[in-house]
Structure formats: structure tokens, C-alpha cells
Amino acid sequence: MTAKPATGAAEPGGTGWEDGIGRLVAARKLLVALDFDGTLAPLVDNPEDSRPVPGARTALARLARVDRVQLALVSGRPAADLARLASPPDGTWLAGSHGAEQGRMSGAAAVLEPVELTAAQSRELDAIRAGLEDLAAAGPGAWIESKPLAAVFHTRPMADRAAASHLEEQAAGLGEALGGHVLAGKMVVEISILPAGKAAALTRLRHAAGADRLVFAGDDTTDELALDTIHPPDLGIKVGPGATTAELRLPDPLAVAAFLHALADALV
Ligand SMILES: [Mg+2]
Structure with a gap:
């Protein structure tokens, strides 16, 4: 055997x-x-x-x-x-x-x-989306997906992988700073307002x-x-x-x- x-x-x-x-x-x-x-x-x-x-x-x-x-x-x-x-x-x-x-x-x-969001949770989600939109503007190809409970930073279309991973790190940092729950995947960083x-x-x-x-x-x-x-x-x-x-x-x-x-x- x-x-x-x-x-x-x-x-x-x-x-x-x-x-x-x-x-x-x-x-x-x-x-x-x-x-x-x-x-x-x-x-x-x-x-x-x-x-x-x-x-x-x-x-x-x-x-x-x-x-x-x-x-x-x-x-x-x-x-x-x-x-x-x-x-x-x-x-x-x-x-x-x-x-x-x-x-x-x-x-x-x-x-x-x-799933009902409180007013504070809605404001938090808006702030996360706005922050990620600013980051996406710095990386051609990067884009933001809006979900009911989260915003997702996508970098798959970015040709410059080094710039993409730098932006992914910044997105994760921004999510943590704003009190979100950060889940990092393959060329995506998801920031959720609920654990x-x-x-x-x-x-x-x-x-x-x-x-x-x-x-x-x-x-x-x-x-x-x-x-x-x-x-x-x-x-x-x-x-x-x-x-x-x-x-x-x-x-x-x-x-x-x-x-x-x-x-x-x-x-x-
Ligand atoms: Mg999968």
C-alpha cells in the first residue's frame, strides 16, 4: 500500500x-x-x-x-x-x-x-463606495461593483499588475479605516458592512x-x-x-x- x-x-x-x-x-x-x-x-x-x-x-x-x-x-x-x-x-x-x-x-x-440596513450602516457603505471610486480613478481598468451590503474593488482588467496589487492594498486599508469587513480574493477586494x-x-x-x-x-x-x-x-x-x-x-x-x-x- x-x-x-x-x-x-x-x-x-x-x-x-x-x-x-x-x-x-x-x-x-x-x-x-x-x-x-x-x-x-x-x-x-x-x-x-x-x-x-x-x-x-x-x-x-x-x-x-x-x-x-x-x-x-x-x-x-x-x-x-x-x-x-x-x-x-x-x-x-x-x-x-x-x-x-x-x-x-x-x-x-x-x-x-x-436584510435591512440602519441609517448609519447605509452612510458607512456610501463612504466606502466613494473612497473606492477615488482609488479606481487612479488605476485604468479598475472598477467598483456595488452590492446590497458591500462594495467590491475589481482589478482583473488592469494590465499593470504591480499597480493593481498596490491599489488592492490601498483598498483594503481604506476598508479597515472606515470600519468595514475586508475580504481579499483574486484581483478583488470586497468591503462589507456586515461580518x-x-x-x-x-x-x-x-x-x-x-x-x-x-x-x-x-x-x-x-x-x-x-x-x-x-x-x-x-x-x-x-x-x-x-x-x-x-x-x-x-x-x-x-x-x-x-x-x-x-x-x-x-x-x-
Ligand atoms: Mg469562487
């Missing part, structure tokens, strides 16, 4: 995920929680162009039909955008804005729990589902905080390159779709 690689590289003739799936199918109730961008959908310059890869939607539909599975999408996206772009199956739970927004799919529509995180969202979803096992897949540094809390018999999946403590690594969203189909095969 040979020692298994620590981060789930495939063994010859295998996919590397057989052990993990074997544990998941033993669940009485299984939570399947997935990030969206970079996990079910390829990363794209314009967030509006993001769509699941071929095979991802059918895999989710198959899992949704299994009684002992609860599906959830856990994303930094606003929950309404997440529902519109991912169009997940009826009954899928939604954790948007890194878990600060909650909802579920009812048919093809998203039913979201309202949120995918690790806390997973804990909440697991309790709500009454799940005795969970699998979570994500690609970004913000997902790594959640992956770091996942241990066998649960399964954490890192998508794409980069340091991780996840048990399994999959190269891209197409591989995630293949994994989800294999999980559905094993569950029926």
Missing part, C-alpha cells in the same frame, strides 16, 4: 475522489455546498457573463432529486444575482454576500430573507439541514477559510491552483461538474 498524496492528486487509473464520495454516500443527510464563480462557472472579466459550465446544471438537478441531499450555493455574489446567473434547481438554498444574505429557490424564483464568511455560513447551513456529512467546493482565498474548517468524514474541495488545506483538488469547473455527476451516480 502506498501513501496517499496529501492534497488529493489522482492516483494512476483513478480520479482521486473515490474515498471522499464513499464517505459522503454513507450520510443520512448530506449537505452539498458549492461556490459559484470559479467553481461551477469559469472566471470571466465581466461578472454578468458568468454561467455554469456544461454539465453543471444537470448534475445539480440530479442531486436535487435525491431526498437525503440538501443543495446550497455559497457565494460572494448578492443572492439575487447568484440565483439569476446560476439558476439552480427548486429547493436549493442560497447563501449570498459570503453568507450575509440567505434565501432559497422556489421553482425558478429566489425567495430571499430581507460574513463562508465558514460561518457552512456551519449554519449544516445545522439547518440536519446534515451529518457535508461537501464544499470553492476556488478563492475566501473559500480557503471555510475549507480549513472541513475534516473527514466531510470533504473539502479546492478548485484550481493555489495553496490549500483541502483534501481534494480539482483543476477547473468542468472537473467539478464531473465530480458532482459521480456523486449523483453513487447516491442513487
Whole structure:
């Protein structure tokens, strides 16, 4: 018997995920929680162009039909955008804005729990947006995305990567100075007025589902905080390159779709 690689590289003739799936199918109730961008959908310059890869939607539909599975999408996206772009199956739970927004799919529509901001929180968010707009003006290609609970500084279109990372540092500093919660990802700095995180969202979803096992897949540094809390018999999946403590690594969203189909095969 040979020692298994620590981060789930495939063994010859295998996919590397057989052990993990074997544990998941033993669940009485299984939570399947997935990030969206970079996990079910390829990363794209314009967030509006993001769509699941071929095979991802059918895999989710198959899992949704299994009684002992609860599906959830856990994303930094606003929950309404997440529902519109991912169009997940009826009954899928939604954790948007890194878990600060909650909802579920009812048919093809998203039913979201309202989040009310206080006047002080609204002023704080306005100040964060204004500060980030000033920074974006200094970096050709940088732009600001407005979310219900956050402002996001994007530098992906910037050609000058050194200037981009300098601006990202300034954006994070500005967010902290204004009392926001800073989440730094790949070429994005998100500043939220509410504390949120995918690790806390997973804990909440697991309790709500009454799940005795969970699998979570994500690609970004913000997902790594959640992956770091996942241990066998649960399964954490890192998508794409980069340091991780996840048990399994999959190269891209197409591989995630293949994994989800294999999980559905094993569950029926
Ligand atoms: Mg992602």
C-alpha cells in the first residue's frame, strides 16, 4: 500500500475522489455546498457573463432529486444575482454576500430573507463606495461593483499588475479605516458592512439541514477559510491552483461538474 498524496492528486487509473464520495454516500443527510464563480462557472472579466459550465446544471438537478441531499450555493455574489446567473434547481438554498444574505429557490424564483440596513450602516457603505471610486480613478481598468451590503474593488482588467496589487492594498486599508469587513480574493477586494464568511455560513447551513456529512467546493482565498474548517468524514474541495488545506483538488469547473455527476451516480 502506498501513501496517499496529501492534497488529493489522482492516483494512476483513478480520479482521486473515490474515498471522499464513499464517505459522503454513507450520510443520512448530506449537505452539498458549492461556490459559484470559479467553481461551477469559469472566471470571466465581466461578472454578468458568468454561467455554469456544461454539465453543471444537470448534475445539480440530479442531486436535487435525491431526498437525503440538501443543495446550497455559497457565494460572494448578492443572492439575487447568484440565483439569476446560476439558476439552480427548486429547493436549493442560497447563501449570498459570503453568507450575509440567505434565501432559497422556489421553482425558478429566489425567495430571499430581507436584510435591512440602519441609517448609519447605509452612510458607512456610501463612504466606502466613494473612497473606492477615488482609488479606481487612479488605476485604468479598475472598477467598483456595488452590492446590497458591500462594495467590491475589481482589478482583473488592469494590465499593470504591480499597480493593481498596490491599489488592492490601498483598498483594503481604506476598508479597515472606515470600519468595514475586508475580504481579499483574486484581483478583488470586497468591503462589507456586515461580518460574513463562508465558514460561518457552512456551519449554519449544516445545522439547518440536519446534515451529518457535508461537501464544499470553492476556488478563492475566501473559500480557503471555510475549507480549513472541513475534516473527514466531510470533504473539502479546492478548485484550481493555489495553496490549500483541502483534501481534494480539482483543476477547473468542468472537473467539478464531473465530480458532482459521480456523486449523483453513487447516491442513487
Ligand atoms: Mg469562487
